[in-house]
Amino acid sequence: MTLVAGVDSSTQSCKIVIRDAETGALVREGRAAHPEGTEVHPDAWWTALNAAIEQAGGLDDVAALGVGAQQHGMVCLDEDGRVVRPALLWNDTRSAGAARDLIGELGGPEKWADAVGSVPVASFTVTKLRWLAEHEPDNAARTRAVCLPHDWLTWKLAGAPGLDGLRTDRGDASGTGYWSPATGAYRPDLLELAFGRVPVLPEVLEPAGEAGRHGGVRLAAGTGDNMAAALGVGAQPGDVVVSIGTSGTAFAVAETPSADPSGLVAGFADATGRYLPLVCTLNAARVLDAAARMLGVSLDELGELALAAPAGAGGLALVPYLEGERTPNLPDATGSLHGLRLDNATPGHLARAAIEGLLCHLADAFDALGLAPERVLLIGGGARSEAVRRIAPTVFGRPVVVPQPGEYVADGAARQAAWLLSGTPEPPVWTSAGARHYEAEVTPGVRERYAAARDREYPPAS
Numbered sequence: 001m002t003l004v005a006g007v008d009s010s011t012q013s014c015k016i017v018i019r020d021a022e023t024g025a026l027v028r029e030g031r032a033a034h035p036e037g038t039e040v041h042p043d044a045w046w047t048a049l050n051a052a053i054e055q056a057g058g059l060d061d062v063a064a065l066g067v068g069a070q071q072h073g074m075v076c077l078d079e080d081g082r083v084v085r086p087a088l089l090w091n092d093t094r095s096a097g098a099a100r101d102l103i104g105e106l107g108g109p110e111k112w113a114d115a116v117g118s119v120p121v122a123s124f125t126v127t128k129l130r131w132l133a134e135h136e137p138d139n140a141a142r143t144r145a146v147c148l149p150h151d152w153l154t155w156k157l158a159g160a161p162g163l164d165g166l167r168t169d170r171g172d173a174s175g176t177g178y179w180s181p182a183t184g185a186y187r188p189d190l191l192e193l194a195f196g197r198v199p200v201l202p203e204v205l206e207p208a209g210e211a212g213r214h215g216g217v218r219l220a221a222g223t224g225d226n227m228a229a230a231l232g233v234g235a236q237p238g239d240v241v242v243s244i245g246t247s248g249t250a251f252a253v254a255e256t257p258s259a260d261p262s263g264l265v266a267g268f269a270d271a272t273g274r275y276l277p278l279v280c281t282l283n284a285a286r287v288l289d290a291a292a293r294m295l296g297v298s299l300d301e302l303g304e305l306a307l308a309a310p311a312g313a314g315g316l317a318l319v320p321y322l323e324g325e326r327t328p329n330l331p332d333a334t335g336s337l338h339g340l341r342l343d344n345a346t347p348g349h350l351a352r353a354a355i356e357g358l359l360c361h362l363a364d365a366f367d368a369l370g371l372a373p374e375r376v377l378l379i380g381g382g383a384r385s386e387a388v389r390r391i392a393p394t395v396f397g398r399p400v401v402v403p404q405p406g407e408y409v410a411d412g413a414a415r416q417a418a419w420l421l422s423g424t425p426e427p428p429v430w431t432s433a434g435a436r437h438y439e440a441e442v443t444p445g446v447r448e449r450y451a452a453a454r455d456r457e458y459p460p461a462s
């Protein structure tokens, strides 16, 4: 049996799966936690990756490995390949002002959408580089190369072979704000604009390209976590995927590049040579963590409380902007609870309002894609909750399919590794079993009450 490994180095943890390259059958797995915070030293990811690999029984019998990781994080390296400062992650909002400045300096959001398929917000690497140049000029001056979390981990696995050994892929490159999915090329002019000069950048590999070797293990190109998830669930044009991880994302595989000047939809590339229009929220699964903490219950108990409460939470509406928000672009926003009365002031109503509020927020993201699929594929840590799965169709207004529970990002990275081995034009097909289907009537008034609460706090820009 030939084995492949897939890594998901996401915001909260590192997971690895080891699978049969031919059938996709799971053989072993491991995981380790990442530190809290929106600024993390990449060494912590390396430590977690090695712990996860050890827990999964090592890589001695593995033929190829792919790394999927959180998108956008800014990893700066000096001329000797040392990390200059802790990485600023996708959910660090300190570069929101830099994003506004850069949009103005290029001549408006349309110019950015035309140039790179996306209008930058604080998440995008290009805005973090501007922040670094302005606020930490010494660190900026020491920076010789800039790469992303998956690029850096792949490079470390390859033995850190010098700055010109850095590799990335189309998917992750498309989240930098200085690589164009439409042309497949870097935009050095945008780096000049943001950073004042062009540092060394990773070479962008083809989807089934090889990034190097880790001993006898061939290293796949790797990709961003959302692109890996799309590959992991086998998303095809026509499918819409909603992921409830630390971030909330709604995305679809597309045959042509997109460019949304409103900035709601990021026009990313995917991991198969296609495109991945995507809407991303800062707030998702951690809304469940926060609600459980407020109620002093476990995540399972939160779900039980919510399912026992009336649909619509007796008019209670929670707007879940707990970490600020990215879509809509409100980096300084806070969350809020509306419609509180004596009769709905119960743990069950609050649990239900938290789940419905989170799902209404994701439904807004989903709507922004402008697609009308027959069903939604629901994935990510939050989709492990039976309550989330059962309430989702009552908010989304369409059936929800939860693929066989698994580590979809790591699975996609493993499938990419199998693709590297097969050398076929398309990734190998792995049959997955056991998807669960959820259907339910829409709960009247939930989205309307949520929208009223949301707009009362943060009126939409006219």
Ligand SMILES: Nc1ncnc2c1ncn2[C@@H]1O[C@H](COP(=O)(O)OP(=O)(O)O)[C@@H](O)[C@H]1O
Pocket (backbone or CB within 6 Å): 010, 011, 012, 013, 244, 245, 246, 247, 285, 286, 288, 289, 299, 300, 380, 381, 382, 383, 384, 385, 386
């Ligand atoms: N059984 C569960 N019920 C509800 N939420 C869960 C459950 N298991 C995990 N989660 C949620 O999953 C989140 C982590 O999701 P994950 O997709 O692994 O995040 P990331 O990939 O961003 O690190 C946690 O914040 C937690 O709230």
Ligand SMILES: O=C(CO)[C@@H](O)[C@H](O)COP(=O)(O)O
Pocket (backbone or CB within 6 Å): 010, 011, 012, 069, 070, 071, 072, 090, 123, 175, 224, 225, 226, 245, 246, 247, 248, 249, 266, 280
């Ligand atoms: O910024 C984005 C997408 O643009 C996020 O989706 C990150 O890629 C982090 O993902 P998770 O850790 O939440 O999976």
